[in-house]
Amino acid sequence: MNRRRRAARLQGGLQPRAWLMRHLQVFFSSLGRLWQRPLGNFMSVLVIAIAMALPAGLHLVVDNLERLSDDWEGAASATLFLQQALDDAKVEALLQRLRREPQVGELKHLTPGQALAEFRRYSGMADAISLLEENPLPHVVLIRPADPGIPAERFRALVERLREYPEVERAVADLQWVERFQGMVHLLQRGTTILAALLSLAVLLVIGNTIRLEIQNRRQEIEIVKLVGGSHAFIRRPFLYEGFWYGLLGATLALLLLSLSLFLLHGPVSRLARLYGSGFTLESPGPAVVLAMLLAGSLLGILGAWIAVRQQLQEIEPT
Amino acid sequence: MREQTGTAHEMIRFENVSKSYPGSQGGLHEVSFHLEPGEMAFLTGHSGAGKSTLLKLVGLLERPNRGQIRVNGHNLARIGRRQLPLFRRQVGMIFQDHRLLADRTVFDNVALPLVVAGVGQAEIRRRVQAALDKVGLLKKAKALPVTLSGGEQQRVGIARAVVSRPPVVLADEPTGNLDPELSLEIMELFRQFNQVGVTLLIATHDLGLVERLPTRTLTLREGRLVGDRRP
Numbered sequence: 001m002n003r004r005r006r007a008a009r010l011q012g013g014l015q016p017r018a019w020l021m022r023h024l025q026v027f028f029s030s031l032g033r034l035w036q037r038p039l040g041n042f043m044s045v046l047v048i049a050i051a052m053a054l055p056a057g058l059h060l061v062v063d064n065l066e067r068l069s070d071d072w073e074g075a076a077s078a079t080l081f082l083q084q085a086l087d088d089a090k091v092e093a094l095l096q097r098l099r100r101e102p103q104v105g106e107l108k109h110l111t112p113g114q115a116l117a118e119f120r121r122y123s124g125m126a127d128a129i130s131l132l133e134e135n136p137l138p139h140v141v142l143i144r145p146a147d148p149g150i151p152a153e154r155f156r157a158l159v160e161r162l163r164e165y166p167e168v169e170r171a172v173a174d175l176q177w178v179e180r181f182q183g184m185v186h187l188l189q190r191g192t193t194i195l196a197a198l199l200s201l202a203v204l205l206v207i208g209n210t211i212r213l214e215i216q217n218r219r220q221e222i223e224i225v226k227l228v229g230g231s232h233a234f235i236r237r238p239f240l241y242e243g244f245w246y247g248l249l250g251a252t253l254a255l256l257l258l259s260l261s262l263f264l265l266h267g268p269v270s271r272l273a274r275l276y277g278s279g280f281t282l283e284s285p286g287p288a289v290v291l292a293m294l295l296a297g298s299l300l301g302i303l304g305a306w307i308a309v310r311q312q313l314q315e316i317e318p319t
Numbered sequence: 320m321r322e323q324t325g326t327a328h329e330m331i332r333f334e335n336v337s338k339s340y341p342g343s344q345g346g347l348h349e350v351s352f353h354l355e356p357g358e359m360a361f362l363t364g365h366s367g368a369g370k371s372t373l374l375k376l377v378g379l380l381e382r383p384n385r386g387q388i389r390v391n392g393h394n395l396a397r398i399g400r401r402q403l404p405l406f407r408r409q410v411g412m413i414f415q416d417h418r419l420l421a422d423r424t425v426f427d428n429v430a431l432p433l434v435v436a437g438v439g440q441a442e443i444r445r446r447v448q449a450a451l452d453k454v455g456l457l458k459k460a461k462a463l464p465v466t467l468s469g470g471e472q473q474r475v476g477i478a479r480a481v482v483s484r485p486p487v488v489l490a491d492e493p494t495g496n497l498d499p500e501l502s503l504e505i506m507e508l509f510r511q512f513n514q515v516g517v518t519l520l521i522a523t524h525d526l527g528l529v530e531r532l533p534t535r536t537l538t539l540r541e542g543r544l545v546g547d548r549r550p
Contacts, residue, residue, distance in 0.1 A: 220418075223418075224420060226407070229407035229432060230435035319375075
């Protein structure tokens with residue numbers, strides 16, 4: 001009678017423990033299956049890794065550049081070139097008035113002589129300069145804002161106002177190139193996002209296609225499993241885990257590629273930074289980035305596999 | 320799912336079942352019969368008479384164009400895609416070409432119906448060993464199917480079909496490629512399963528074998544049931 005009763009109801013479902021056991025089993029067996037075709041699968045993983053390393057690397061570069069521009073933002077300054085024919089008293093008077101400006105912080109005056117000396121030192125054109133009969137340089141006043149965190153617009157307004165002084169010939173805010181630099185960083189950020197979206201799609205397609213081929217290869221096996229009563233979930237599961245592994249391994253390899261690249265770039269970057277008198281170093285991806293990449297890889301893997309499985313499994317039926 | 324009707328005590332029931340394939344033979348026309356629980360029957364006829372089609376309809380590998388089929392109390396028309404796997408677990412199927420997984424051991428092949436049903440490891444081991452013992456292949460548990468003879472592979476297929484103790488077992492030409500002696504061995508196995516209450520429907524064109532065994536025989540000709548001989 002027991003057999004009859006069991007037969008009469010068509011209900012599936014597993015005990016939680018059995019369910020967990022089965023997932024664990026498939027978790028490892030799907031990894032084992034990847035090892036069975038190491039070369040082909042490694043190439044798939046490598047393609048995924050490169051597709052993930054590219055936007056991640058670019059993100060890292062942009063991140064570092066942003067850090068660089070943050071450093072410089074505090075260094076906003078303006079240069080006032082004074083009229084050529086000013087005598088020292090008028091210069092001194094102007095300096096007094098500038099010191100009283102509440103928004104002006106640090107102030108540095110360079111006489112034409114000092115300016116020339118500095119120019120000689122840094123321009124590398126000492127020989128050419130010594131040919132000059134008289135000093136062509138005006139008095140120069142370097143200004144820093146009182147509030148180093150002053151917004152670019154307000155600082156620009158201040159410089160505009162200083163330009164109105166009759167003694168001032170030209171006023172140049174050194175913000176411009178910081179802003180341009182930031183503009184470029186923003187452009188790069190947007191580019192990175194687009195690239196990341198496109199390459200995520202590529203990862204999805206690579207994994208989906210790999211799983212699709214895997215399903216085709218195992219068509220006969222799927223038919224037999226369906227024949228003995230394997231549910232869709234049962235058949236789907238190993239493929240989803242396989243996709244998960246592809247994604248996770250791809251993301252891991254991408255991080256390794258990234259670390260390798262950083263390692264190779266470290267020397268040249270710090271040499272370049274030293275030449276610019278900066279202590280700048282490339283920062284490695286933080287734990288948040290690592291986690292995000294592993295998570296993104298795994299999810300893309302599962303999603304790619306799911307799409308492939310959804311398309312394919314329906315049509316494979318035993319005959 | 321189960322309906323308490325007069326047909327509930329029948330294991331397989333066909334009522335005016337027709338199945339046609341576009342432009343080819345092998346269909347069925349208005350076939351009606353039934354098998355009691357624990358009954359064993361041969362299904363004979365020339366190739367193309369519809370034997371395989373009939374078995375496929377019982378195992379829900381195909382669906383009929385007309386008529387009603389009931390198996391173990393289920394109206395097959397009402398079994399949807401989701402319930403199909405659960406239904407298939409109640410029907411063991413044996414094929415002439417064995418349909419074994421070439422890259423799995425004999426043990427794993429036989430265990431498959433239990434694995435998909437979520438049976439625990441210890442229980443799987445116990446039942447697979449019992450099934451392999453029954454078909455005389457306990458010593459080959461770790462072998463791959465390709466290393467076995469045709470008769471041995473067929474016995475692996477049989478062990479797989481019965482390991483989950485389904486109430487119904489279908490066999491499509493199980494002795495098709497075997498010599499008479501092996502065929503008789505296989506039939507003896509079927510008889511033993513039948514004795515423990517399994518309902519068996521065996522398609523075969525081996526008339527010599529059918530003649531020698533006192534078993535109910537259904538005969539198909541061009542898709543019609545033309546004979547129902549009881550011993």
